[in-house]
Amino acid sequence: MIVQIRVDDRLIHGQVALMWGKELNTKGILVANDHAAGDETQAATLKMACPADQKLLIRTVDEAIKVAADPRGKDMRIFGLVDKVSDALKIVEGAPGAVGAVNVANTGRFDRSDDTAKVTLVTNVILNPYEVEATKKLVATGVPVIHQVGVTDTKTNVADLVAKLG
Template identity: 70%
Template structure:
């Protein structure tokens, strides 16, 4: 089962490596990112950043969905990282019901190359282009918790509440 999908445009970094695996009590991380799955340099960098004691898989989004859907992983506690809300939505909506336990839209929008003027600031660290905003709305319609929580000790905020403030 995927305990949490974290949307973070940096994928694996210090906070993820040191805190989130422990907080979620996971033994495996799946990076669901088409670019990282095809780029040997980025994959090597992610492997170096992966904490000891965590098993790391770097897969395309389609392959990550297949891994998440495999019944052999049903009893495993997995932490998944995506770089975009759209990718998180694809995994959450295409994986079998009950596989994805929660989605955390933590840090997104800083590095995408879309027009900054067209982006919507949802909250600190979450700056969504129109496609990402629509994916966030669709995520909130699924039957799973969708939150914003940057650090493990930060409060959890429902993304649906943040979206409601936009109108």
């Protein structure tokens, strides 16, 4: 089971590598990212950043759905990483019951869409209109959706943040 999907446009980095796996008591990291799955250089960089005590899978989003939905993994504790809310939504919808929670932590800073159309949901979460709609749909799935950057930071309910957008 994917204990939590973290939406973070940096995917694996120091905080993720050192803190979140321990906090969530996971044994594996699933990076669901179409670009990383097809780019040997980015995949190698992610492998170097992954802690030795975590098994790493780098898959396309569609392949990650298959991993999440596989009944052999229901007792495994997996930490999922995506770089966009829409990818988290796709996994939640594609593998019902296989995701425990979604943490919308850091996203949108490298999005190359029209800056004038973007909204800041909260510090470090900048969404284009497509991602705003994906966030609303994700909240509506019933899976807990929070914003929590660091393990010691306060959890914020993303539904409350989205409600402020109107």
